[in-house]
Amino acid sequence: MRCVYLDNAATSRHKPNSVIEAVNNYLKNIGCSPGRGGYECSLKAGRIVLETRLAVAEFFNVPNPEQVIFTHNITHSLNYAIKGLLKKGDHVVTTSMEHNSVVRPLRSLEKRGIIGVDFISCDDTGMLNPEDVSRAIRDDTRMIVITHASNVAGTLMPVREVAQIAQKHNLFFVLDTAQTAGVYDIDFQELNLDVLAFTGHKSLMGPPGTGGFAISKRAAREMVPLIEGGTGSISDREYQPDFLPDRFESGTMNTPGLAGLKAGIDFIKEVGLNEIRGHELALAKKLIEGLEQIKGVRIYGPRNINLQTPTISITVEGFDTGELSFVLDNEYGIMTRSGLHCAPLAHRTIGSFPEGTLRFSIGYFNTEEEIDYTLECMERIVGR
Ligand SMILES: Cc1ncc(COP(=O)(O)O)c(C=O)c1O
Structure with a gap:
């Protein structure tokens, strides 16, 4: 049976060979902890972490590599941003299109009486009106946190306009780039971001268990480290170092993962973001146009590749989406994801x-050819 993977919003299943080789090289030839020893092998591991930090900083135009902090995924990064930066009495503005990795930490702080939060309603294509963001700002608002694009409908958010609002009101601006990093240009300085949260295993092509955030100097001064412990630096002290990146990076790093992430970023740079995005959006356009021809299919989101990522959500009249996903996989080898996608x-x-x-x-x-095949299979299933 064929094998067509169409769940890239969850993770990129196929990695470039160079990513696999980089992970393999670390496990086979290095295998030591970075920053924890003066011997050759540990120094080599340290170099991998440093080179990955430099690559991430360059990729997102972060002024200083020390401002790049590694975590295990964007969920950790967003928890850091939300729970590390917000204090009692703060108000937060976010959107109704957020993933649970933003919604749940916010709801948790709200439930404990620590913060107030406004979820700005987007329209039924998932589009955010920046004026609604402006209107929601109060005297006690301290942060705007939004996703760059919806993982459900693909809708791209007006990040530039929101960045200007955040700047005008001197608010922390936190961006969830899970669905866009590695496909769209994201400039930390141009957007005047305080926290650019990223995950390594989706379009950045890295292995699972990699991710992080870039942090502004002012946010770094205020952020409370949520995890403290060994950093391999100033070990004579019982208190967490206050310098970057060590302030926010405790515990043994995922060095094989970071080796893979660096190779993933190198691959993207070599191919080029324009080429990657152009290819993916051309396929998305074809899929949308094909699905529009199938009776009973309802497509959600903007249905316009200039306003969305290559993520397309549908329902089909008379069909359960879970059943459809199962039949696509079981009978035709097409992997999709049904349900609520962690974004109720x-x-x-x-x-x-x-x-x-x-x-x-x-x-x-x-x-x-995979898109043609998927459309053919959809027609067959729906036409039964
Ligand atoms: C918009 C968005 N934010 C956050 C996440 C969480 O990503 P991770 O599981 O890598 O932490 C996802 C993953 O699907 C996502 O799509």
């Missing part, structure tokens, strides 16, 4: 709660 608020916004949608998400290694 987003589904409420676009009108697909509680059933959810069937989500196709395209990656750089998908081909035109």
Whole structure:
């Protein structure tokens, strides 16, 4: 049976060979802890971490590599930003299209009476009106946190406009780039970001267990380290170092993962973001146009590749999305994801709660032929 992977919004299943080789090289030839010893092998591991930090800083235009902090995924990074920066009495503005990695930490702080939060309603395509963000700002607002693009409907958020609002009101601006890093240009300085949260295992092509955040100097001064412990530096002290990146990086690093992440970023730079995005969006356009021709299919989101990522959510009249996803996989070898995609608020916004949608998400290694095959199979199933 064929094997067509269309769940790239969850993770990039196929990695460039160079990523696999970099992980392999670390495990086979290095294998030591970075920053924990003066011997050759540990220094080599330290060099991998440093080179990855430099690569991430350059990729997102972060002024100083020390401002890049590694975590295990973007969920950790967003928890850091939200729980590390917010204090009692703060108010936060966010959107109704957020992933639970933003919603749950915010709701948890709200439930404990620490913060107030406003979820700005987006329209039924998932689009955010920046004026609604402006209107929600109060005297006690301290942070705006938004996703760069919805993982459900692909909708791209007006980040530039929101960045200007955050700057005008002197608010912390936190961006969830899970669905865009590695496909869209993201400039830390241009957007005047305080926290650029990223995950390594999606379009950055790195292994699972990699991620991090870039942090502004002013946010770093205020952020409380959520995890403290061994850093390999100033070990004579019983208190966490106050310098970057050690202030926020305790415990043994995922060095094989970071070796892979560096290779993933190198791959993206070599191919070029324009080429990657162009390829993925051309396939998305073809898929949207094909799905529009199938009777009973309802497509959510902007349905316009200039306004969205290559993530397409649908429902089909008379079909359960879980069943559809199962049949696509079981009978045709096409991997998709059905349900609520860890984003129940987003589904409420676009009108697909509680059933959810069937989500196709395209990656750089998908081909035109795979999209033709997927459309053919959809027609066969729906036409039965
Ligand atoms: C928009 C968005 N934010 C956050 C996450 C969480 O990513 P991770 O599981 O890598 O922490 C995802 C993953 O699907 C996502 O799509």
